[in-house]
Structure formats: structure tokens, C-alpha cells
Amino acid sequence: MDRTPFVRLGRLAWPVLIAQLATIGMMAIDTVVVGRSNTDNLAALAVGASVYVSLALALSGVVQALLPGVAHQIGRGDAAAAGKLIFQAFWLVLLLAVFGDLVLFFPGWMIALAELTPAVEALTRDYLFILAFSLPASLGYRAFHAIAGGVGRTRPLMWLSLGQTTGHALMAPVLVDSLTIGTLTLGVGLGASGAALSQAILAWLVCGAGVVVLCKSPVYRNLLKNARWSGPDWKSLGQLMRVGLPMGLSYFVEITAFTVMAIFIARLGPEVLSGHRIVANLSAMVYMFPLAIGTATAALVGQSAGADRDAEARAMARSAFWVACVGSGILAVLLWEFRSVLAWLGSPDENVQAVAIGLVGFVAAYQLFDAAQTVAAFALRGYHVTLLPLGIHLTAFWLIGLWGGYQLAFYGLPMLSIAPMGAAGFWSAVLGATVLAAIGLVGLLIWVQRLRRAPG
Template identity: 30%
Template sequence: MTQKLPSRGRRSVTELRALIWLALPIIAAQMSHTLLGFVDTAMAGRVSAVDLAAVALGNSFWVPTLLFLTGVLMIITSKVAASNGAGRPEETGPLVRQAVWLGLCLGVLCAAALFSVESLLYWAGVQEELIPKSVDYIRAVALGFPAIGMYQALRGLSDGLSRTKPTMVIGFLGLALNVPANYVLVYGKLGFPAMGGVGCGVATTLVMWFMLGCMLIYLKRSKIYDACRLFERFEWPRWAVQRHLLGLGLPIGISLFSETSMFALIALLIGSLGAVVVASHQVALNLSSIVFMVPFSLGLAITVRVGHSLGMDGARAGLFAAKVGITVALLFAFLAASSFYLLDDLLPRLYTNDPEVLALSTALLFYAALYQFSDSVQVACAGALRGYQDTRIPMLLTLVAYWLIGLPSGYILGLTDLYGPARGPAGFWQGLIIGLSAAALFLSLRLAVIGGRRKRRFPQDRSHLVE
């Protein structure tokens, strides 16, 4: 029976403490992953503007693909959190064994897709001097995708059990490997040839396989996970389970991909405007991506808190956890926007000394500051809905927001004179703000609907999906 809940004030403090305690290691882990991109961008930028632009275009392909892969496997975190909240951790091992197979297969498919991007770059009209290095960089990163797919499945177990510190530690170990590997491969040290931006891709793949090995060793040696029975036996893929996981996880992956691929397509469209514009866009986007890891991590923590609360205390506790999480995300958005606005002259200098790139990057950071609010709200609401295991309708809502509202708005404002002179990259960033604001509105309304509905009648079926 659900225990009587404490007063609202005490509940808020308790939930806030649990959320922050859970989110801080996730934030640190995601920041370490994003700093991999920062290291790539910074080191490539010191080689040449062409190498920087090539890495920027490459990121526009493999980062959305990685987020798609990660999104599909996010459902594991929600499932594990619900089982753990209900007091049945032994159910999680069979689930994660199947998730590892899913991560491996999806990783191979994603790698194959990334190996086929060259013709798309030519079709998009990207400057020919950028294409060879971009393709080689993308293909180098693609070799790590099978590893990162399996890693994300295993991470779902640890995060879902509210044990997020291992992910943080492994993330920083990966970063510690990435920095010297980049230095050696990009600039040609210790007898290796100078690979420029392509060396960043090779280093990233090495880090992906290294992180998988670290996670396997930790889960195997730590007694904390014995109750999960992950290594109890070997299992081949069970197709009914794979279909079930895909049915819930694929909409999450599509949602994340629809957002990040909007950024990728904008980068392609901007690619026709020249290396300076592409490099400036990448600087502003990379800074935004670093900051985005905080609300994104909060969204992951909100998923765990909502799923755990639903499994332990029912629907009312789950909705309360969602509200606390969204409030925290909004507070962070205010801090992030203020930082971008006040430090717009300083931050781009971390990447380049080119005066043209610096000037345009500074202008674009103004728009990056504006969209922090809508971006934080939409990612927090999406995390709460994942905790409810509500994935299909949010996917449709984000597709509409990004592809039918945000991207067309950016194209019209950036490359046409329909609403005055074409605004170039600024117009595309204005379109991003419009699309993210639409997503925030749609997902907030969806959370109000699904939370209110389950507050009245929450389904108590917690049967494990691998049965």
C-alpha cells in the first residue's frame, strides 16, 4: 500500500535532493562526452579552418546518429527504474542482456549508414575541399558505434538503479584518453602521421571501445549488481523482447534524431555559405551543446525519478517528480542564458583566433542564449514522459515541431527574402528558437494530459517484458 506522503514542502525538498544527487554524476558524465567534441573542435581548429569545418560537418552526421542510438536504448533506464522501484531488481538482468544485443545490432546499422554519407555531401552542395576530410572523419568515428551501442545498454542498468557515478567515472576516463590520443593523431606525434581532423575521429573510436571495456569490468566486479543477475548466463536475442524494446525505444530515438538532424541539415544548408560561416556556426553550436548537456542530463535523471516513483509510490508521486524536475531545468536555463549573453566576446576565443569567425560566432551566441529556456523545458518534459513510458505521441509532436515548424522557419528566414532580406545563419538560429519553443509547448501539454490521466487511474500492471 502506498505510504502517506509528507507535506508538500518536505516532499519538494526530498525530491529535489534525490534529483540533484542523481543528476550531478549524469551531468558530469555527459559533460565529459561533450568535452570530447570540444577537444576535437579545438584541436582541429588549430590545424586549419578547413579541418575545423570538416569536423563540424562530420559532427552534423555522427552526433545525431549517436543520439538516435542512445535514444532507442533510453527505454532501458525507465524499465530498470520501474522494476527497481517495485523492489524487483532481479528482473533487470534478463532485460539488459537483450538490450546489449539490441545495442550491438543498432550500432552496426548506424555505422553502415555513416559509411554512406559521401554522396549526400555532394548532393547538398558542400564545398568540395571539405568533403574528403569530412568523410574520412565520419568513417573513423563510425567504427566505434557497435561499442557505444553496447555501452549505452549497460549504462541503462546502472543509471536505472540510481547508480550514476560509474557512468561519470568512465566518462572522465574516456576524456583522459581522448586528449592525448587526439594530440598524437591530429598533430603527428610519437611516430604517427599527422592526420588533422581525421585523427579526431580515430581517437573518438578508441575512446568508445575503451568505455565499453571499463563498464563491463565494473559491472562484473562490483557486488552491487549481483542481485540483477546480469552475468548469470548467456542469451541469444529473443525476438519478442527485441520487438517490444524497439516499439518503446524507437520513438525516443526518432525524437532525439529529429531534433539533432534538424541541426545537421541546417549545417548542410549553411555549408554552401563558405568555411567561415560553417566554422562560426560550429563554434556557437558546440558551446550550446556543452551547455545542453545539463538539461539533457536532468532529463535523464527525471526519467529515473519518475519511473522509480511510479514503481514505488504510484502516479501522484511520479507527476510530482516531473514538476520538480522541470522547475530545476528552468532555473538552469536562466543561468545558461545569462552566461552566453555576458560572455559572448570571450567564449568563441576558446576555439579560434580568426577575426571573421570570432565576429560571427559572437553574434550567433545571442540566439543560443534565447533558446535555452524552451530547450530546457522540452527536454525535461520529454524525460518525464519517458518515465511514464509514453513515447509514441511525444515522437509525433517533436517531428511536427522540428520538421514542420522549426526547419521551414529557419530556411525561410535564412535563405529567402519572404520576410525581408535573407538573414543567413542568424535566420536559421531564429528558426531553431521557433522549433524548440513549439516542442516545449507541445510536450508540456502532453505531460499535463498524461499526468492528469494517470493521476486518476494509474495502471498497476508491472509485469516484466521479458516474461
């Protein structure tokens, strides 16, 4: 078997990349399908999805502690400990799902920030209520995703995610739209709620498929046969929470630099919000590339660090930086060159297109820095270093990105004669935040690696 870092990284990363692109494709499908419905439904989708994605990704980040945890045990050759973590995943998901659903059933304090019209607020509440029923299944699938990454068997993720997105592409238009031809009505016409219902149905199907893979695949059976089903093991759950909570909060901090941005941008009007939504989708889509590389990096660094092969762990991280930065640089150029076409695909409204075209340049500008900070953060997770990265993310994405963006968007910088910038103010601040995060996280990774090389 070829053990070179680039080959190992590629074998693990490319199915994850396709799986994540398929998953983000569901968001793109929602934007296109709901966007053809009406502006109120698209605005409800933008705000509702911002709330749901912020919460779901934060909780998924905690679940992701399973990835370095399982990878470390595999690196040590302790199959029983790895199997025990897989069993404890059920209790971790259940605990997080109860908390998450309470937030989604009572979302008023979050959507109040957007200052929505009564009609849009009602649509947003309905959207979140339906998604509350999908959250346990979504977290269950993310647990399987993390376990598969830790074991190094990522190809099933690709097929499951492709099936989920294909199902959504077929089901969402029927549930969202309603077309009357003579006496025949085609579609249900639920608007944004139809997109949520499609997601909920498919989340449970794909979660069930993941459980089947865990039970039937010889790879997982070999791990599970060395462990046994038990109730909550608070020591194991505590270890997962110790590693996972900073990871989840880091996800939350980073994603809210974008999702809370949408809530504030809603004050600028439906056209601006819709244009922002298009660009946010593009940003999320291109982020899937460094995220896939980062996921593979966390698994491979975790396995190498668990086996005390520090030179191999460093080689994995270096290879990941090269691949992520080169790929993200190419994506940045493509975003800039095709910005008008991408805006047109996102909306038929020329005003919305103009907003989107004006914001795409910010996304292109921070791609290299985003790749660097993503790979560094995931490599640190492979070493089980998660608390200090949380501090860096808090400073960069909340202090600089969110607070700084709010100031630039609505007040400008009077001392520098900079007028309020609107949506561009938020994206300018995110650019600065990403640069700061890249510098901080890469520096921290170098420091951690040097500590592990030091004698004694």
C-alpha cells in the first residue's frame, strides 16, 4: 500500500469532498427552488437557514470529537476503545438533540434580531419548526460521518450524500411549488416549509442508512465486537465533550460570522438579503474543498499522533496545506471570472444579481487564507488541541468579523471618513477576520508540533 502523504490524503479526502458538495448542494437547491416562489419565502429561508445552520453545525462540531477520538484509538491499535466510542455516539447525539430541539421550537429570541415583517416571521417559524424534527437524524448522520472519517472509510459518505441530494432535488420542487394547469394542480405549494419537510424526510432516511452500514460493514463489526452496548458512560462522554465543545463552539463562532450577518442584513431589504444569500451559498460551496482536506487531515494526523509517529503527522499536515491552498487559489480565480453567471443562476432579479456581483470579490479574496486556517484548525484537532483555536476563532470571527462588520455596515468609520458600507461592510470584516485566523492558527500549529518534537 502506498503510504505517501499526498496519496493517503487524497484517498480519504475526495469522497468527503463529494459528500460535502452534495450536502451543500441541498442549500443551493433550496435557494433556487424557493427563490422562484416569492421574495418573502426566500427571505424566510435566508433567516431560518441561518438560525438552523448555526445551531446544527455547532452541535455537529461537538459530535465531530468522535473523529479524532476514534482515529487515536485506531492509531494505538485499541479496537475495543474505538468500538466503545461508537456505542457512546448514540447517547451523545441524544443529549445534543434534546438541547437543539428546544432552541428550534422556541426561536423567537433569535429571529427577533432580523426585524422581519409579520408575514416573513411566520414563514420563518414554520420552517424552523419542521427542521426541529430532522435535527436528531442530522446529528446521527454526522456521528456516522465522524466515525467513518476516524476509521478512514469515507466512500459510503459520498454515496449516501449523493442519494440525499438527489432525493431533495426531486422532492423539494414538488413540496415548495404549486402549479395549476386547468383543473389539475401540480405540487403542494408549501414554500420554504416544503424545503424543510423534504430535508427532514431525507435526514431520517440517510441516518437509517448510516446505521445499516455500521451494523453490516465488516470494518465496523470488527470494532464493535470488541466492545459492548451500554448506557451512558459519563467518563467517555466527558472526554468527548472536553474535546468536542471547543470544536462545536469554534464551528458556531465561524459560521455565525456568516449566518448572524444574514439576520442583520435582512434590515437592508429583501433584495440585499437575497443577494447576500447567493454569495453566502457560493462561499459555503467553495469552502467544502478545504473542509474536505481538513477532515482528512484531522483523521490522518490523529492516527499518526495516536501511534506516536510525529514525523508522519507533520508530513500529513504539510501535504494538506499544499493541496488546500493550491485548490482554493484556483477556486478564487474561477469565482471572480464567472461572478456574473453565478449571480444570474442565483436569481432572475437584476437588483439581486447586482448585489451578489458586488460581494463575490470578497469571497475570492479570502480563499487562500480560509484554506490555511481550515487545515491548521483540523490538524490541531488531530492533536486534540481545541481550546486555544476556539480563542482565536472568537477573536477573529466575532470581534473582527461580526462586531467589526456591524460597525462598517451600519455606521462606517467616521474617523477615517468611511461611510456606512451596507452588506459590503460585513464581507470586508470577514476578509480581515479570515486573515487573522489563518495567522493565529498556523502559528499555533507550528508551536504544537515543536512541543511534540522537544525531548522529554
